Amino acid sequence: MPDKLPHRPSILEIARKAGVSPATVSRAFNQPELLRPETRARIEAVAQRSGFRPNRVGRSLRAGRTRTIGLLLPTLTNPVFADCFEGAEQHARAAGYSVMMGITGYDPSVEAESVQALIDHQIDGLILTVGNPARNATLRALDAAGMPHVLAYNESGTHPFVSVDNRAAAHEMVARLAALGHSRIAFVSGPLTASDRARRRLQGAQACARELGLPAVTHLAMAAHTESSSPSLRKLLARSDAPTALFCSNDLLAASVIAQLAALRMRVPDDIAVCGFDGVSIGALMVPPLSTVQQPSREIGARACALLLARLGGDAPASVRLPHRIVDGGTATAVAHPVPSTRKRSS
Amino acid sequence: MPDKLPHRPSILEIARKAGVSPATVSRAFNQPELLRPETRARIEAVAQRSGFRPNRVGRSLRAGRTRTIGLLLPTLTNPVFADCFEGAEQHARAAGYSVMMGITGYDPSVEAESVQALIDHQIDGLILTVGNPARNATLRALDAAGMPHVLAYNESGTHPFVSVDNRAAAHEMVARLAALGHSRIAFVSGPLTASDRARRRLQGAQACARELGLPAVTHLAMAAHTESSSPSLRKLLARSDAPTALFCSNDLLAASVIAQLAALRMRVPDDIAVCGFDGVSIGALMVPPLSTVQQPSREIGARACALLLARLGGDAPASVRLPHRIVDGGTATAVAHPVPSTRKRSS
DNA sequence: TTGAAAGCGCTAACAT
DNA sequence: ATGTTAGCGCTTTCAA
Numbered sequence: 001m002p003d004k005l006p007h008r009p010s011i012l013e014i015a016r017k018a019g020v021s022p023a024t025v026s027r028a029f030n031q032p033e034l035l036r037p038e039t040r041a042r043i044e045a046v047a048q049r050s051g052f053r054p055n056r057v058g059r060s061l062r063a064g065r066t067r068t069i070g071l072l073l074p075t076l077t078n079p080v081f082a083d084c085f086e087g088a089e090q091h092a093r094a095a096g097y098s099v100m101m102g103i104t105g106y107d108p109s110v111e112a113e114s115v116q117a118l119i120d121h122q123i124d125g126l127i128l129t130v131g132n133p134a135r136n137a138t139l140r141a142l143d144a145a146g147m148p149h150v151l152a153y154n155e156s157g158t159h160p161f162v163s164v165d166n167r168a169a170a171h172e173m174v175a176r177l178a179a180l181g182h183s184r185i186a187f188v189s190g191p192l193t194a195s196d197r198a199r200r201r202l203q204g205a206q207a208c209a210r211e212l213g214l215p216a217v218t219h220l221a222m223a224a225h226t227e228s229s230s231p232s233l234r235k236l237l238a239r240s241d242a243p244t245a246l247f248c249s250n251d252l253l254a255a256s257v258i259a260q261l262a263a264l265r266m267r268v269p270d271d272i273a274v275c276g277f278d279g280v281s282i283g284a285l286m287v288p289p290l291s292t293v294q295q296p297s298r299e300i301g302a303r304a305c306a307l308l309l310a311r312l313g314g315d316a317p318a319s320v321r322l323p324h325r326i327v328d329g330g331t332a333t334a335v336a337h338p339v340p341s342t343r344k345r346s347s
Numbered sequence: 348m349p350d351k352l353p354h355r356p357s358i359l360e361i362a363r364k365a366g367v368s369p370a371t372v373s374r375a376f377n378q379p380e381l382l383r384p385e386t387r388a389r390i391e392a393v394a395q396r397s398g399f400r401p402n403r404v405g406r407s408l409r410a411g412r413t414r415t416i417g418l419l420l421p422t423l424t425n426p427v428f429a430d431c432f433e434g435a436e437q438h439a440r441a442a443g444y445s446v447m448m449g450i451t452g453y454d455p456s457v458e459a460e461s462v463q464a465l466i467d468h469q470i471d472g473l474i475l476t477v478g479n480p481a482r483n484a485t486l487r488a489l490d491a492a493g494m495p496h497v498l499a500y501n502e503s504g505t506h507p508f509v510s511v512d513n514r515a516a517a518h519e520m521v522a523r524l525a526a527l528g529h530s531r532i533a534f535v536s537g538p539l540t541a542s543d544r545a546r547r548r549l550q551g552a553q554a555c556a557r558e559l560g561l562p563a564v565t566h567l568a569m570a571a572h573t574e575s576s577s578p579s580l581r582k583l584l585a586r587s588d589a590p591t592a593l594f595c596s597n598d599l600l601a602a603s604v605i606a607q608l609a610a611l612r613m614r615v616p617d618d619i620a621v622c623g624f625d626g627v628s629i630g631a632l633m634v635p636p637l638s639t640v641q642q643p644s645r646e647i648g649a650r651a652c653a654l655l656l657a658r659l660g661g662d663a664p665a666s667v668r669l670p671h672r673i674v675d676g677g678t679a680t681a682v683a684h685p686v687p688s689t690r691k692r693s694s
Numbered sequence: 695t696t697g698a699a700a701g702c703g704c705t706a707a708c709a710t
Numbered sequence: 711a712t713g714t715t716a717g718c719g720c721t722t723t724c725a726a
Contacts (some may be wrong), residue, residue, distance in 0.1 A: 001382075002700090006491070006492065006493045009704090010703055010704085011533055011703065011704060011705095012703080012704095020713085021712065021713045021714075022703090022704080022705095022713090022714095023705070023706085023712075023713065023714080023715095024711085024712055024713075025704095026704065026705055026706090027705090027711095027712085030705080033469075034711070034712090035711070035712085036711060036712090039711080040699090041713080051492075052701090053463070053466070054467065054703085054704075055467070055469060055702090055703050056467045056468045056703095056704095057404060057407045057408045057413065057468070057469050057702085057703055058408055058702075058703025058704040058718095059703075059705075060404045060701075060704090060716050060718090061405055061408050061702090061704075061717095061718050061719065061720090062703075062704045062705050062706085062717080063704080063706095063718085067386065067403065068447075068468070069721075071448075075433070076423055076429035076430075076432055076433055077387050077426065077430065077628070078427055079424065079426070079429075080425055082423035082426075082429050083423075085426065085450075086423055088425065089448060089449070089450050092466070093449075093460075093461065096465055098447055098448075098465075098468055099448050099602055100415075100445055100446065100447050100448070101436060101446050101447070101448045102436070102440075102446075103432075103433055103436050103437070113440075114440065115441070116400070117445055119400070119401070119443075120400050120401065120403045121403045121404070121415070121445055122402060122403065122404045144353070145353065146353045153368045187696075188591070205710075252629070252632075255629065255632040257631075258632070258634060259631075259632045259634055259636075262634045274655075280425070282599070282602065282629050284606075285602040285603055285605070285606045286602075286606075286633065287605060287606055287609045287634075289606075293719070300698070306635065314371070337470065345512055352720095355716075357718090357719055357720085358719060358720065359719080359720095366696045367696075367697085368696065368698075369697090369698095369719090369720080369721090370696075370697060370698080370699095370720095370721075370722080371696060371697075372720095373719095373720065373721055373722085374696085374721090376696095378719075381695075381696090382695070382696085383695060383696090385695080386695080400719070401719085401720075402717075402718090402719050403719095403720095405718075405719025405721090406719075406720055406722040407702095407703095407720090408701095408702050408703065408704090408718090408720075408721080409701080409702055409721050409722085410702085410718045411702070472709090624711075639724090644714075666716075674718085
């Protein structure tokens with residue numbers, strides 16, 4: 001049964017029924033204080049009875065703004081983005097804004113296409129996460145179009161953003177691993193060119209190792225962001241200077257690594273330490289719980305939204321780096337044989 | 348630096364520059380075959396050069412439809428909904444539709460408010476998941492408003508939906524547990540009143556146990572959908588007829604249960620079997636991998652979108668129940684001491 | 695094959 | 711305190 005469209009009354013119809021002009025009805029909804037209480041009450045009654053609601057499309061066309069923001073993320077499959085989304089959506093809704101969504105799947109052409117669709121819909125601004133803000137066609141297009149935007153998770157010298165300090169956070173995590181007695185540390189990530197965050201985290205890890213006089217951090221790049229390849233993992237572990245700790249650039253990747261280590265009959269943390277980055281909630285449910293760097297994803301979304309709305313209001317508040325937190329789960333514990341420099345591995 | 352808005356050319360301006368009427372420019376974009384190739388080319392050149400793109404708000408107002416659909420889900424924190432979202436979004440985008448999003452957090456008042464906002468934006472239709480479709484105010488409002496909609500995950504006798512057969516799926520899972528030697532099975536869920544799916548799954552589980560002559564399935568209801576309470580779990584396990592298998596109504600809940608069992612020093616699957624429902628991808632990364640009922644979440648979203656678009660096109664295809672699949676992970680294995688009634692636990 | 699004109703629903707500027 | 715009017719950008723008859 002295709003629903004029969006019940007007539008949606010327009011402002012004109014309400015005006016007639018209430019015996020006033022359309023402008024007055026408009027005022028009843030937008031500046032009710034301008035109306036005589038009596039008039040307002042009458043209009044409200046009629047509107048209520050007829051089920052009238054102002055048509056946002058008409059209003060948008062007239063006003064030149066839609067009170068809608070865009071949200072463009074690589075995926076929602078990674079909880080880090082899902083959380084960010086929820087934070088942004090909630091903030092937007094509370095402020096009377098609606099959210100139009102796009103998922104890019106890390107694909108630049110989808111990114112371009114989706115952003116264009118959002119612009120065509122006349123969104124007032126958008127929040128997005130890109131691979132690398134330094135050389136991103138979409139960001140240039142947004143600048144060219146004068147479309148206000150805020151980056152989430154990305155750090156940029158030229159565009160407003162909300163993130164954590166990825167470099168400092170990774171630096172701290174490596175310091176933590178070192179304190180646990182680890183010296184041979186590998187950083188596992190997806191393709192660096194597709195993630196400025198992973199790159200910054202690697203830099204932070206490397207810097208810390210350098211400063212502490214540890215051996216250089218080995219970098220292992222997987223083909224995917226959140227899935228590890230068993231062969232390359234095996235190869236790394238077969239080296240004479242195999243790492244005692246694997247620092248993964250995100251939690252899903254860490255989970256994948258741990259699963260594959262299990263398949264290789266390596267126990268975490270007894271045989272090798274593993275930690276992640278993000279602090280997704282599922283990590284706390286793992287057994288043992290995942291050691292990681294927690295970033296406040298919901299708040300990143302909420303703050304990004306706040307920043308965007310401020311810009312829409314004419315303000316231009318600065319970018320924000322929110323605090324992170326090292327989570328000592330159970331997947332990275334003290335090395336069994338804390339022999340800093342000498343290499344000795346048994347059992 | 349608040350961006351300076353670069354003038355966005357309207358159809359009128361393009362018309363002037365191309366020396367044609369606005370109607371002709373409109374045709375160039377909507378029915379190009381009507382135009383003389385020469386004219387079309389000229390218009391396209393001018394449009395290209397000026398960066399013109401048709402304003403969707405103007406078009407929507409005129410056309411009476413927005414080519415935008417709504418998507419209203421309880422949360423994106425549960426990957427089952429995130430996957431569904433991605434499936435729906437991708438399908439919508441491919442069909443030239445945009446997606447406006449709302450997250451309800453399982454809160455009926457947020458649900459009502461969000462749906463109203465979506466209706467105000469003149470969405471053409473929406474996809475949603477509700478707690479219980481049988482008595483849901485939002486669904487009644489949608490019917491009253493003549494707003495086309497399709498349920499995802501919910502099963503309903505009165506509204507179009509896309510889901511799996513929850514009852515049959517749970518039935519199968521219990522049969523699988525029974526085949527592994529389990530007879531005392533408990534079903535763990537969140538509040539049943541807030542989830543028709545959990546209720547159907549429980550019914551399926553109970554029916555199967557009855558048919559197989561097993562003891563009645565114990566039902567343990569937690570306060571939250573995806574978080575188990577340690578005390579009630581402990582109490583259940585202290586009973587003389589404690590279950591040997593826990594069937595959780597979703598994967599996140601199963602993960603939570605497993606984590607709490609670990610805290611109680613119970614090993615899964617050696618001491619007790621646990622399985623979930625959903626088949627979220629993180630489950631496969633758990634160690635051991637989670638035994639569960641997999642539902643095709645992405646496809647549920649995609650099909651729900653297809654069904655909705657068909658309805659918008661005047662068709663009224665029937666609801667769909669997509670196939671599920673029992674996943675034999677490592678968290679539910681054969682009972683160690685297959686002594687149905689006696690209780691004996693060692694090591 | 696193209697143009698002229700009306701109007702979708704709303705609001706802001708300008709009356710009164 | 712309320713009404714009149716014009717027009718946001720677009721498409722779609724109807725006419726030429």
